[in-house]
Amino acid sequence: MQAMNAPVKKRLLELLDELIAHDGFGSIKVDIRLLKRGQKEVIIDCGKQYRYVVDFESRQEKQGA
Template identity: 45%
Template structure:
C-alpha cells in the first residue's frame, strides 16, 4: 500500500485544519474527534466532529488498486 493519500482526501484534511484553527483561536475550550469505519463496496466513512459532524466517504486503496 502506498504511503500518500489521493486528492479525494483534501476536503477532509482541509476541514480538520479549519476546525483546529477555529478551536485554537477560540477563547474557551473545545474538542475534535475523528472516526473511521469500513463501508460496503470497499469504502471508508470518515466522520470529523467538533460540535457538528462532517461526514466523508472515500475509496479504500486496496480495492481501488485491485480494479486497475
Template identity: 60%
Template sequence: MAQMTKGERAKHEAQRNLERLFNDLLNHNGFADLRIEMRLLKRGQKEVIIYCGKQYRYVVDYPQQEAPTKPE
C-alpha cells in the same frame, strides 16, 4: 491533470475541513472538543466523521492491502 474520483475529492475536502476546524479551535478563547471516527466500508472505502459541535461526514477511497502470505 488527471481527474480525481469522488472519494479522492472527499478525502481532500475532509483534510481541509479538519485543518480549518483545528485552527478555529486553537484560536478559540476557551475549551474545545474535536473528535474523528473512521469506519471501513465495502469496496475500498472509509467513512470519516469529524465531530466538532456538529458532524461532518465524508466517504473516502481507501486502498485495501492484501494480507501477507505465509512462507511454506
C-alpha cells in the same frame, strides 16, 4: 488517492484553526468506519458532525498489484 482525502484534510485543518483561535476549550473527534469494499466513512465531530465517504486501497490490494 490523495485528492479523495483533500476535503477531509481541509476541514480538519479549518476546525483546528477555529479551536485554537476560540476563547475557551474544545475538542475534535474523528471516527473512521469501513463501508463496502474500497470505501470508508470519515466522521469529524466538533460540535457539528461532518461526514465524508472516501475511497481507499487496502494493503492487500497494494501488495497483490
